[in-house]
Amino acid sequence: xxxxxxxxxxxxxxxxxxxxxxxxxxxxxxxxxxxxxxxxxxxxxxxxxxxxxxxxxxxxxxxxxxxxxxxxxxxxxxxxxxxxxxxxxxxxxxxxxxxxxxxxxxxxxxxxxxxxxxxxxxxxxxxxxxxxxxxxxxxxxxxxxxxxxxxxxxxxxxxxxxxxxxxxxxxxxxxxxxxxxxxxxxxxxxxxxxxxxxxxxxxxxxxxxxxxxxxxxxxxxxxxxxxxxxxxxxxxxxxxxxxxxxxxxxxxxxxxxxxxxxxxxxxxxxxxxxxxxxxxxxxxxxxxxxxxxxxxxxxxxxxxxxxxxxxxxxxxxxxxxxxxxxxxxxxxxxxxxxxxxxxxxxxxxxxxxxxxxxxxxxxxxxx
Numbered sequence: 001x002x003x004x005x006x007x008x009x010x011x012x013x014x015x016x017x018x019x020x021x022x023x024x025x026x027x028x029x030x031x032x033x034x035x036x037x038x039x040x041x042x043x044x045x046x047x048x049x050x051x052x053x054x055x056x057x058x059x060x061x062x063x064x065x066x067x068x069x070x071x072x073x074x075x076x077x078x079x080x081x082x083x084x085x086x087x088x089x090x091x092x093x094x095x096x097x098x099x100x101x102x103x104x105x106x107x108x109x110x111x112x113x114x115x116x117x118x119x120x121x122x123x124x125x126x127x128x129x130x131x132x133x134x135x136x137x138x139x140x141x142x143x144x145x146x147x148x149x150x151x152x153x154x155x156x157x158x159x160x161x162x163x164x165x166x167x168x169x170x171x172x173x174x175x176x177x178x179x180x181x182x183x184x185x186x187x188x189x190x191x192x193x194x195x196x197x198x199x200x201x202x203x204x205x206x207x208x209x210x211x212x213x214x215x216x217x218x219x220x221x222x223x224x225x226x227x228x229x230x231x232x233x234x235x236x237x238x239x240x241x242x243x244x245x246x247x248x249x250x251x252x253x254x255x256x257x258x259x260x261x262x263x264x265x266x267x268x269x270x271x272x273x274x275x276x277x278x279x280x281x282x283x284x285x286x287x288x289x290x291x292x293x294x295x296x297x298x299x300x301x302x303x304x305x306x307x308x309x310x311x312x313x314x315x316x317x318x319x320x321x322x323x324x325x326x327x328x329x330x331x332x333x334x335x336x337x338x339x340x341x342x343x344x345x346x347x348x349x350x351x352x353x354x355x356x357x358x359x360x361x362x363x364x365x366x367x
Contacts, residue, residue: 001119003305005040006108007031008048011126015095021257021289022140024327027126029295030302036317037299039308046115048108048126050100051148055110059147059177061135068142072099085136092137102142105129109145112282113152116242121281123305125298128246128286130171131196138173139196140287146246147177149282150184153242159183162240164231164274165190166267167248167286168258170199170211174246179206185238187231189223191216191251191258192355201362210234212359216259218251219350220266226356227270230363235277243278245271247301248286249294253348254336256329257289263345264297268304291325292339300343314341 011027034040056065067081075095077088088094105126112122132144146163153161163178165171165188175198178184185208188199192213199211212226235243253261275281283301288294303310314322322340338345 002044004115004120004122005034005045005302006048006112006122006124007045007126008104010097010100010104015097015101017093018328020093021329024289024291025325026288026291026294029291029321029325030125030298032321033295033299033318034302036315036321037303037308037311039303039306044306046111048104048124049111050103051106051110051143055148056103056106056143058151059134060143064135068099068102072096087137092140092142098142101126102129105145106143106148109149109284110152112284113149113156116280116282117153117156121275121283121305123283123302125285127284128167128248130165130167130174130246130286131169132173133176139169141173144173144177146171146174146244146284149244149284150174150178153244153280154183158241158280160238160240161185161242161244162187162235162238162278163244163246164235165246165286166251166270167246168250168255168260169194169248169287170196170213171246172196172198175199175205175209178208182208184208185240186210187234188212189214189226189231191218191260194258201359210363212363214260214359215353215355218260218262219348220263221349222352222356223262223266223270225352226359227273229360232273232277235274240278242280242282243274244282244284245274246284246286247271247298249288249290249297250286252288252290252293252297253345254293254330254334254339255288255290256327257287261348263348264293264300265345265347267297268301271301272304290330291327292322292335295322295325296339296343303343310343312342314343
């Protein structure tokens with residue numbers, strides 16, 4: 001079955017104010033790069049549908065859904081909605097078009113589960129909003145589409161599902177949603193001491209969560225070792241029927257909201273290894289606030305999922321797309337010239353520090 005890319009034109013442009021980390025182009029740039037490379041054709045591309053209010057209410061509070069509708073229509077939430085639901089803050093601003101983007105992420109994750117059950121490996125980069133809570137916006141996430149993907153897999157009768165999260169920020173909303181659900185196991189490699197300040201190594205999430213908070217500067221060698229001796233053996237023991245990967249790109253070197261320094265090669269290889277462990281496979285997006293590293297990582301990830309040949313140097317049309325990107329969070333002199341001309345990073349090996357060995361020892365000790 002061909003790999004499927006889920007996207008939509010609603011993700012062109014931004015509903016976020018200029019100062020917001022999500023004001024950068026994300027999905028649109030990936031779509032444009034994939035098109036420029038000839039990697040996006042009708043056989044591989046599907047439109048993200050909008051989740052209905054009834055579908056959203058399967059996890060989110062009805063009052064919260066109504067408040068998001070009001071915020072979308074008016075753009076200025078009331079003080080009561082801001083206090084109760086976290087909408088209209090600097091972190092989670094409100095603007096026209098926001099509801100459709102958030103509901104589309106959920107609709108796409110539900111469809112992703114259905115397509116994965118049918119045998120496709122599915123890439124849904126607008127998904128991965130793993131901080132959303134039932135009645136509160138959190139961490140730039142309004143609806144938690146990851147929860148919907150996992151629940152849909154459960155509706156299809158699956159009883160061993162792994163959610164593996166490589167975002168630099170711990171997926172607190174997902175772990176909490178399945179704390180008492182024996183069918184879903186969560187694995188997260190994220191940066192220690194980073195917002196939302198959850199996901200400690202000793203937090204086992206009801207006995208089915210594996211949290212690996214790495215120190216800043218986590219390099220390819222350390223990341224690979226954690227996969228080799230902790231993550232992959234844990235998944236082998238679980239023998240999952242399905243895996244859902246949250247593939248935020250904020251763990252890559254050059255992202256302004258984390259201090260991990262992975263190459264996209266390390267991230268791609270990690271996704272490949274996890275997907276090989278189950279017959280039902282979904283890859284979602286997530287964080288990522290450097291428009292160059294995000295676009296290259298997700299475009300390259302899609303190329304690997306569909307088995308494309310990679311150019312050593314991007315063609316002029318693709319270079320032009322990357323050349324137009326801007327980001328207020330990144331100093332001009334910090335922009336690597338390779339970010340505009342290639343897809344693949346150079347590898348970033350390094351020493352394995354004591355904090356990584358401590359994580360391995362703690363994971364080996366069990367709950």
